[in-house]
Amino acid sequence: MLSAVSSTDSALVQEVVRRVRHDLPAMADRVTSQMFAEVPFYRTGGAGEHAEVRARLLLNLEAALAALLGARHAPQAPAETGRLRARQNAPLADVLCAYRLGYLAMSTALVDAGAQTPVVPAAVIIELMQSVFRNHSLDADAMVDAYREEADYLLSQRERERAALVDVLLSDDPGSAMLIDVARALRLPMDGSFLVIATASDRGQDPMPRLGSALAAIDVTMVWRVRYDTAVGVLSMHHPARADLAISVLRRHASGPVGISPAFGSLRQTAWALDLAELVRDGLHGSQTVEQFENTPLNMLVAGGRDVTRETARTVLGGLLDAPDETQQMLLGTLQMWVTSAGSADRTAERLHCHPNTVRKRLRRLEELTGRNLSEPGGIAELVTASHAWAQLRH
Structure with a gap:
């Protein structure tokens, strides 16, 4: 709204705005064509058909002209445009560019109309342009705020939907048809x-x-x-x-x-x-x-039935589990190294950087604590499986 003009000047401003408003439909046609020609998002058709974009542009231009004639500035139209473009996933830079084209066309038309009326003082035209620029800034801010608010909401909604899809993917038995739909939605x-x-x-x-x-x-x-x-x-x-x-x-x-x-x-x-x-x-x-x-087969065996495997390991390891943690780790580590060393105490000692007799002493201690005999195939099998399970499973 103009803030400091006389009644005569106000009448002149109304005449200028009336002339621009008379040409508004043609202006909307030109600017809409310019948007589709110059702004990438509009050029792809993402903003909708030409007629739909033109109608929204005309609504925004009419609201902007009304504000120049003293109507209370209420940027509902640009805010709704911002929300719509966010839902269409339009780049914010493209939306601002299109909005700027509309205001540029309107301000140019106002200056031209003022020039056709010689009695309009230059100071009035200058203040009129100041009002246009101020309203443009307010409208752009309203549009950007609405765009970001809607984009944040949509992002949150998409994240919730995507999380639900991933949950289905990770579930035990989603069903073939549902799994195919989920994979398609997740682009997998x-x-x-x-x-x-x-x-x-x-x-x-x-x-x-x-x-x-x-x-x-x-x-x-x-x-x-x-x-x-x-x-x-x-x-x-x-x-x-x-x-x-x-x-x-x-x-x-x-x-x-x-x-x-x-x-x-x-x-x-x-x-x-x-x-x-x-x-x-x-x-x-x-x-x-x-x-x-x-x-490996042994890993898959351990993973197949965890509760049963865990309790079986407890039974096999027996008294070893009452020993301090460092003793448990030392003896089980020696056993595992002994197994991977093909049952050779010398090779195990070399890899553990200790004496072969130390390896033999540890293995005997392991036999005493567990009640298993490492010279028997059954004892070896039970201890190897139990120690592997104990290392793999949380306990």
Whole structure:
């Protein structure tokens, strides 16, 4: 609204605005064509048909002219435009560019109309332009605020929907039809090369916020689900050879223990893979380590029935579990090294940097505490399986 003009000048301003308003439909046609020609989002048709865009532009221009004639400035029209363009996923820069074209055309028309009326003082035209610029700023602010508010709401809504889809993907039995729909919505193939990763989350905060973009840079797609105390991701490799590269990226971004499943070929196996990734993560006991589940028969046996395996391990290890933790770790570590050294005390001692007699003494102590005999195949089998289970499972 003009703030300091005489009644005569006010009448002249009304005449100028009347002339521009008379030409408003033609102006809307020109500006709409300009938007579709110069603004990328409009050129793609994302803002709607020509007639729809023109109608909204005409509404905004009419409100802007009304404000110049003393109407209370109420930027509902630009705010609604901002919300609509946010729902259409329009780039904010393109929306502002289109809005600027409308105001530029209107201000040019006002100056031209003033020039056609010689009795309009230059000071009145200058103040008229000041009002136009001020209203443009207010309208643009209202549009941007509405755009951002709507965009934030939509982002939150999409994140909730995406989280629900990932939950279905990770569930035990989503059903084939539902799984196909979920995969399509998440833009994942049903078959390919996949990994599941599991790590800890601190009160719902993303522990690896830049992981997705880092994986995308090596052509690996990730869907991510952050809960209050855990975060889970499904990685889709376009080629199986990218799995090692993806794990290298994980190591650079890990901020806590990360368990990785074996590679698998169908999304139907996602829940199974999650179980193994969480098993590895839980076994890392909070260290900042990235470790993948080793897909061996013994590991799969341990993972298959955890509660039964855990209790069986307790029974086999017996008195060893009453010994101090350092004693447990020393004796079980010696056993594992002895097994991987083909039962050779000399080779075990060399790898543990101790004397062979020390190895033999530890193994005898292990036999005493567990009641198993390492000279018998059955005793070896039970101790090896139990020690492996005890190392793998949380207890």
